Amino acid sequence: MKKFLVSFLVLGIFVLYSILLRHKLPVFSKPSSLTSASVSSKNQTTATSSSIPSNSSTTSSSPVASSPPKSLGQYKDGTFNGSVANAYWGNVQVAAVVSGGKITHVKVLQYPNSHPASVYINQQVMPYLQQETIKSQNANIQVISGATFSSEAFIQSLSSALKHAKA
Amino acid sequence: MKKTALIMGMPITVEIASELHEALDAIDQTFIYFKEIDKRFSTYKKNSEISKMNAGLDRLKWSKDMVEVMNLCQETKTETNGYFDILHNNQLDPSGLVKGWAIYKASKRLVSNFSNFYIEAGGDIQVFGYNNQNLPWNIGIRNPFNIDEIVKVVGLSNAGIATSGNYIRGTHVYNPITKKSIKNPVSLTVIGPDIYQADRFATAAYAMGLDGIKYIEGQPDLEGYMIDKNGLATKTSNFERYVI
Numbered sequence: 122m123k124k125f126l127v128s129f130l131v132l133g134i135f136v137l138y139s140i141l142l143r144h145k146l147p148v149f150s151k152p153s154s155l156t157s158a159s160v161s162s163k164n165q166t167t168a169t170s171s172s173i174p175s176n177s178s179t180t181s182s183s184p185v186a187s188s189p190p191k192s193l194g195q196y197k198d199g200t201f202n203g204s205v206a207n208a209y210w211g212n213v214q215v216a217a218v219v220s221g222g223k224i225t226h227v228k229v230l231q232y233p234n235s236h237p238a239s240v241y242i243n244q245q246v247m248p249y250l251q252q253e254t255i256k257s258q259n260a261n262i263q264v265i266s267g268a269t270f271s272s273e274a275f276i277q278s279l280s281s282a283l284k285h286a287k288a
Numbered sequence: 289m290k291k292t293a294l295i296m297g298m299p300i301t302v303e304i305a306s307e308l309h310e311a312l313d314a315i316d317q318t319f320i321y322f323k324e325i326d327k328r329f330s331t332y333k334k335n336s337e338i339s340k341m342n343a344g345l346d347r348l349k350w351s352k353d354m355v356e357v358m359n360l361c362q363e364t365k366t367e368t369n370g371y372f373d374i375l376h377n378n379q380l381d382p383s384g385l386v387k388g389w390a391i392y393k394a395s396k397r398l399v400s401n402f403s404n405f406y407i408e409a410g411g412d413i414q415v416f417g418y419n420n421q422n423l424p425w426n427i428g429i430r431n432p433f434n435i436d437e438i439v440k441v442v443g444l445s446n447a448g449i450a451t452s453g454n455y456i457r458g459t460h461v462y463n464p465i466t467k468k469s470i471k472n473p474v475s476l477t478v479i480g481p482d483i484y485q486a487d488r489f490a491t492a493a494y495a496m497g498l499d500g501i502k503y504i505e506g507q508p509d510l511e512g513y514m515i516d517k518n519g520l521a522t523k524t525s526n527f528e529r530y531v532i
Contacts, residue, residue, distance in 0.1 A: 223520065250505060251528075255439040255521050257431060260532065262441055263419055266477055267430030268453030269298055269387075269410035276294075 196222055223252045293319045296326045296387070298410035305404035305420050314401060318394050322409070325390045328353060331381050342379045357382050357389060360488075368492035368503075373464035387412055388450060388487025395483070407483075412450040414483035426532060432475040432515055439521070440477075440513060442530040448483030452476050452494035463495050476500050477513040479530060485510070 196219040203215045289311040290303035302318050304311040328351065330336045337345070337354055350358070361382050364372040374382045391407050395414040398405055404417030406425055415425045424445040428438030432453055442449065453475035454461055462469040476494045480486035489510055493500030501522050504512035511527040 249525055250501060250522050251525070252520055252522050255431065255515055255519050257434075257437045258428070258439060258441055260426065260428065260438070260441040262426040262428040262438065263303065264301065264406055264408050264413055264425065265411065265428045265430050265438060266408075266413055266449045266451045267411040267435065268432070268451055268475060269412075 198222070221254070223254075289315060291315045291319075293322075295319060295322045296330065296390075296409065297332065300407070300409040302398075302407050303405060304398070304402050305418065306402060311402065314398055318398060318407065321394050321397065322390060325353075325386065325393075329357070329382065329386045329390075331379070331383065338380060338382065357386060360389065361385050364488045364492065368489070370465060371463070371495045372488060372492035384491040385488050388448070388484045391487075392448070392482055392484040412448075412483055412487050413444075414448045415444045416446055418445060429477050429513060430475075433519065439515070441532045442479065443532045444479065444530060447479060447481060448486035449477065449479045450483060450487040450490040451478075452490040461491070461494055463497060470494060470497055471517065473498060473500070473514045473516045475515045476504075478504055479511045479527070481509050 196217075198219050198221065201217045201219065203217070289306060289308075290301065291312070292299050292301040294300075300319065300322055302315045304315065326336075327333065328337045331338055331342075333339060337351060341350070341354070358380075361372070361374045364385060365374075372384065374380055374384065387409055391409050391412060391414050395405075395407050395416060398407070399416055402416075404419070406413055406415040411430070413427060415427070419425050424443035427442050427444055427449055429440040429442070429451065431437035431439045452461060453473075454470055473494070476490055478486045478490035478493065480489065489504065489507065490512075493503045493512070496503055498514075498516065501512050501514040501524065504510050505524045511524045511530065513524075513527055514522045516522070
């Protein structure tokens with residue numbers, strides 16, 4: 122029984138981890154759509170069966186086929202709380218902060234922190250990626266990192282710069 | 289003291305926060321070292337050791353440096369689940385690792401005499417110590433859509449930073465698993481404990497496409513900044529600690 126619970130927990134953590142990293146909001150919006158479906162639809166089985174494919178598409182993570190840009194801008198601005206999930210040693214709940222259609226922050230509202238193992242696991246699971254739109258910066262810098270500048274490109278750029286310097 | 293030279297087909301810059309005459313000598317010695325590396329590892333030079341290897345040079349005749357680089361390439365391939373691969377069209381091309389490795393080696397030679405400097409080769413940088421104002425070296429991340437601009441500034445000391453992308457030399461990085469060239473993201477910058485680590489993982493993670501930033505997130509000593517084709521950047525959870 123304990124083994125089963127542990128393996129279930131590990132599976133749950135992977136699912137949560139992949140959801141956090143994928144920035145897929147469906148997990149946050151799903152409860153509301155499910156609720157509305159079950160309210161509007163008199164046939165409970167329709168709502169249940171429709172939840173299965175959407176659930177599997179949320180949790181399946183194919184490492185090769187990923188297309189985050191397609192989902193850009195589909196989110197509404199605001200802070201969206203996720204549902205509370207039982208993680209065996211306690212509950213986990215996160216909120217997604219969406220600004221400009223992009224997830225800018227994922228807040229951890231609650232997580233199990235009483236058991237040493239769960240604290241350790243949370244440290245592994247909770248890292249998340251953040252997004253922002255790039256903006257040109259004006260700053261005093263010593264050196265630039267970028268994709269390899271070939272000698273030819275460097276000379277070209279340098280000579281154009283020197284032309285400007287002359288004008 | 290700062291000097292730039294064109295070696296290995298790219299500009300290489302060394303700056304030492306010192307006005308001593310010895311600093312200039314050390315910079316020139318560093319350039320000589322890079323020229324030696326180029327002679328051995330350039331796939332463009334017919335007489336380089338790597339070209340001879342591709343023409344069938346016996347394994348027993350490989351130099352010590354070459355054996356080291358080949359072992360590191362194999363190690364990196366394993367660590368990145370095959371995404372770092374130096375075999376293209378049946379020819380060995382370790383340049384995805386040699387640049388970072390060479391900068392790292394060159395910086396190790398310099399650090400015995402100087403504590404505040406950086407070495408930059410083709411956009412990959414190793415920094416040690418502090419700049420002339422006694423602050424971490426300020427490093428800009430180039431805008432892949434406009435090479436005259438920078439989009440981020442990070443302050444680094446005793447670290448390496450490398451950017452992989454397809455925006456300057458045209459499409460030249462591809463996914464070794466699917467054999468398709470990488471069109472998205474347009475650039476991936478990796479900060480690591482040294483330039484050897486930053487460069488090899490930037491190369492490998494870039495080949496993973498948009499999933500590369502997740503790979504970097506999973507490495508405890510690496511941080512990353514990925515820019516996709518829409519100009520949207522994704523950063524790892526602790527990247528901000530370097531941002532100025």
